[in-house]
Amino acid sequence: MSTAKLIFEGKEYEFPVFEGTEGETAIDISTLRAKTGAITYDHGYGNTGSCKSSITFIDGEKGILRYRGYPIEELATNSKFPEVAYLLIYDHLPTKPELLEWRRQLTNHSFIHEGMMNFFDHYPPTAHPMAILSAMVASLYTFYPDSETNEQVELNIRRLLGQAKTIAAFSYKISRGEPILYPKAELSYAANFLRMMFGSPAEEYVVSDVQERALNQLLILHADHEQNCSTSTVRMVGSSQANLYASISAGISGLWGPLHGGANQAVIEMLEKILADGGDYKKYVELAKKKDSGFRLMGFGHRVYKNFDPRAKIIKKACDEVLNEMGISDPLLDLAKNIEDVALNDDYFIEKKLYPNVDFYSGIIYRAMGFPTNMFTVLFSIGRLPGWIAQWLEMRKDPDNRIHRPRQIYTGENKRTFIPVDKR
Helix, strand or coil, X not given: CCEEEEEEXXXXXXXXXEECCCCCEEECCCCHHHHHCCCCCCHHHCCCCCXXXXXXXXXXXXXXXXXXXXXXXXXXXXXXXXXXXXXXXXXXXXXXXXHHHHHHHXXXXXXXXXXXXXXXXXXXXXXXXXXXXXXXXXXXXXXXXXXXXXXXXXHXXXXXXXXXXXXXXXHHHHHCCCCCCCCCCCCCHHHHHHHHHHCECCECCCCCHHHHHHHHHHHHHCCCCCCCHHHHHHHHHHCCCCCHHHHHHHHHHHHCCCCCCCHHHHHXXXXXXXXXXXXXXXXXXXXXXXXXXXXXXXXXXCCCXXXXXXXXXXXXXXXXXXXXXXXXXXXXXXXXXXXXXXXXXXXXXXXXXXXXCHHHHHHHHXXXXXXXXXXXXXXXXXXXXXXXXXHHHHHHHCCCCCCCCCCCCCCCCCCCCCCCHHHC
């Protein structure tokens, strides 16, 4: 094993260096504080590897994303969301009998405990569906206590994957004062969700093949993305040996922010702002080039990908198919297409590699399909569930796992003497 040397205060220290299966190099500083008394400072953990993982590989420079070694392009084109969920959680593609049984179990566990139905009645109609989803997922533990046996954990995985989409659809229906629809066994995971969202007891809802395929792809594309904010949150909460439901609920809250899962919602809000200002998209494209303008073109560029987001290439095609099939006339969607065309052919964006990312296209698709803006992040959460579960399981099975406890550099006051309030 090779080593890295650090010279600190005149003394030399050696630390082991190891390499991942795709050539990623890491310096193991686990003993840094014990050896030197110092810690590293890495604001936002951008250069810190918090774990070893065999789930997802990303090469941001080359625009590569793989789940368990399989390229995202092949999975999104040839598989369904439950199959990818199985792959992420169990580290192999299911056989046909395994997949049939897996789908059957997800359907059987998609019905919410009747005792939970009372919860929905007490949320105000204006309650954000992410707040409801996070709270309801945490509440699942009260109905299905986790005994921490492998059998119980397996059962809770199926309950969580099966019921999340039902909770999301019910929260939407109840907020609109509409009757709820229960899942149908013969429908796919994506089709069931679309039917529960937009169907009515008065008339059978026919799920569009194009929309079902687009939603299926979006769920797959969002299924995992390495150690992002929400996934790291799931691992951090789980490192305390918190149960699966509590850990996933925390991940949902982490995903909620506009810089993470809420990015596609921010795209639509940006488009609404431009439309309200007369729709002069070229003006805003120019503003995005100026650092002091305070305007940012949402949905372009990515913190990880320094090239084209591989997920965006896939979902752009689905976006075109959905818009063409539905024949929608929406000024917001027309605006998005115009901005896309300008940015893809503008030297500034090309040189800086600020291409449309998956959030840009997903927001457009969701809006075209009729999802309200506040449901966008919920859809992201449902897609990300398998990745969160897989990460939680991997951490749980790691014999070297310990509770996450980052250090800090204290910048506050030095020691002060307390003065009683009557003498101040």
